[in-house]
Amino acid sequence: ILSGAIQDNDRGVIVGRRTFGKGLVQRPFPFPDGSMMRLTVSRYHTPSGRCIQKPYVDGDDEAYQRDMIERYNAGELTSADSIHHFADSLKFHTKRLNRPVYGGGGIMPDRFVAIDTTMYSSYYRDLIAKGVINNFCVNYVDSHRAELKKQFKTDNDYVRGFDVTPEIMDSLIELGKKEGVEFKEDEYKRSKPMLEAIVKGLIGRDIFEQSTYSKVVSRFDPIFTEAMDIINSPERYNSYLTAGEK
Structure with a gap:
C-alpha cells in the first residue's frame, strides 16, 4: 500500500521485486460465544486506481497459495526479462508525471533487483x-x-x-x-x-x-544497497522520475 502510494504520487523510486499482492480489507464480526468471523468488505486501491490484491478464483485456493512458487519457477525473481507483460486493461498512470504503472496483483518496482541466493544453503x-x-x-x-x-x-x-x-x-x-x-x-x-x-x-x-x-x-541485502546507490545519485534517482506518456 505504501509502495503503491509513493509510486503513484511520483514521490520516490520503488526498488526490489513485485510485492505479494495482498490488499483485502476485512471487518471482524464477533459472536456471543467469543468466536469471530472476518469478512472481506473491500479492497485496497492505490491513488491511481490500481487494485493491489492479486486475482484469484473462488474455490482454487491452491493456485493462489502457489503464486510465489510459480513466480520463482518462471524466473521472475531472478530476471527482469521474465516478468510477463501486462495487458493494456491493467495500465494506469501516475498522478504527477503520468508515468505508466500496472495493476493486476502487487506493486511492480521501478528498479528490479534479482534475488541473491549465493549465501543460501x-x-x-x-x-x-x-x-x-x-x-x-x-x-x-x-x-x-x-x-x-x-x-x-x-x-x-x-x-x-x-x-x-x-x-x-x-x-x-x-x-x-x-x-x-x-x-x-x-x-x-x-x-x-x-x-x-x-x-x-x-x-x-x-x-x-x-x-x-x-x-x-x-x-x-542487494535491494537495500541498490536503493542506497540510487538515492545517493541524483542523476540515477531523477532518471526514474521523468515525465511519461502525453
Missing part, C-alpha cells in the same frame, strides 16, 4: 527453521549482557566494535548439532558471512534496539 535453512540461531543469541546475551552493555555504550559502538569470533560460531555449530542440524562444512563456509551477520545483528537487537539488527545485516 540447506545448512543455513535448517539452522533458521529449527530456531537454533535465535536460541543461541538469546542464551549468549543472557550470559554476557552486563559486559556487552559496559563495553558498548551505543549501538553504533557495537556495530563498529563487536566481532563474531570463531569461538562464538563453534558454539553455534555445537548447539545446532544438539538440535539435530547436521554440520555440513562446505555449506557452512558458503553461508558463514551471512550467519555471522545474523548472529551479530540478533545480539545487538537484544542489547539495543531493532534498528541495530538492520545496521548489521542490511549490507548483505
Whole structure:
C-alpha cells in the first residue's frame, strides 16, 4: 500500500521485486460465544486506481497459495526479462508525471533487483527453521549482557566494535548439532558471512534496539544497497522520475 502510494504520487523510486499482492480489507464480526468471523468488505486501491490484491478464483485456493512458487519457477525473481507483460486493461498512470504503472496483483518496482541466493544453503535453512540461531543469541546475551552493555555504550559502538569470533560460531555449530542440524562444512563456509551477520545483528537487537539488527545485516541485502546507490545519485534517482506518456 505504501509502495503503491509513493509510486503513484511520483514521490520516490520503488526498488526490489513485485510485492505479494495482498490488499483485502476485512471487518471482524464477533459472536456471543467469543468466536469471530472476518469478512472481506473491500479492497485496497492505490491513488491511481490500481487494485493491489492479486486475482484469484473462488474455490482454487491452491493456485493462489502457489503464486510465489510459480513466480520463482518462471524466473521472475531472478530476471527482469521474465516478468510477463501486462495487458493494456491493467495500465494506469501516475498522478504527477503520468508515468505508466500496472495493476493486476502487487506493486511492480521501478528498479528490479534479482534475488541473491549465493549465501543460501540447506545448512543455513535448517539452522533458521529449527530456531537454533535465535536460541543461541538469546542464551549468549543472557550470559554476557552486563559486559556487552559496559563495553558498548551505543549501538553504533557495537556495530563498529563487536566481532563474531570463531569461538562464538563453534558454539553455534555445537548447539545446532544438539538440535539435530547436521554440520555440513562446505555449506557452512558458503553461508558463514551471512550467519555471522545474523548472529551479530540478533545480539545487538537484544542489547539495543531493532534498528541495530538492520545496521548489521542490511549490507548483505542487494535491494537495500541498490536503493542506497540510487538515492545517493541524483542523476540515477531523477532518471526514474521523468515525465511519461502525453
